[in-house]
Amino acid sequence: MFSDLWRLTGPRTPELDWLRDMLDGVFPAGLNDIRAVPRGSFPQINMGHTDDALHVYVFAAGLKPGDLELSVQNNVLTVSGARHDSSDGEVQSEGARSERRSYFRQERFSGEFSRSIALPEGVDTERAEAHCRDGIVEIRLPKSEKMKPRHIEVHAS
């Protein structure tokens, strides 16, 4: 069990930190996840945590609250919905749209989407709440009591 104790002695090598920094830059965190997606998937998702909650940010430009469906099952958060061309006014079929207009670039996502992301253990999905502003949907999932960091007092013996 204590065979790892050598790691605690001596200074940490800066070279190793540098290497890890570099690799973190090349391979973004979460790439190994089974639900990892290639770059440019829609919508993009950022996740962060504070001491008492997990915050998920969905970068869903052009979506109104009604266009987006959020669901949580077994600690997997699923974001689904559809985005259609907003300037059209009414929803048109893909064929009619491209026929009418000559596009020089068409990089923006259009159509139906569904993305899932695994949440860490111990979030209280019952008390989750979501807000939408400027094309970003923020989902706040409170951590359950046992997952919050606890301060441990050290008593002199």
Added chain:
Amino acid sequence: MNEVTRQNQQNRDVATTRQANEQRTLLPAVDIYEEDEALHVIADMPGVHRDALHIEVNDNVLTLEGEIGFDMPEGIAASYAEVQGQKFSRRFTLSQEIDSEAIRAELRDGVVNLVLPKRDTHRRRRIEIQAA
């Protein structure tokens, strides 16, 4: 042992935050299409508020810039980030046919809608065929 894991975890967090603090510029996805009287540019810029959006035309170059600003709680640590940057920026060169004075822009739910009208002299005209 736990101490070591904890330290690594903290280091990882610091690394992600430091990356985010650098000014990284993202390229917004755009759609560009042409109609008879105007060119249309639609750009996805989620998180950009009206006040943080700058659109300018200088020397026939159209610049589209926006700072991403959304409220994040104090002391948040990133655990996963697909969007790494604070700013969207993209430039396009316009041709002479665009009437830069008459460009209109609209921002709704993080989507910028630009209409670049063509000058009257460059509009497509239907040519009447007269019976001889």
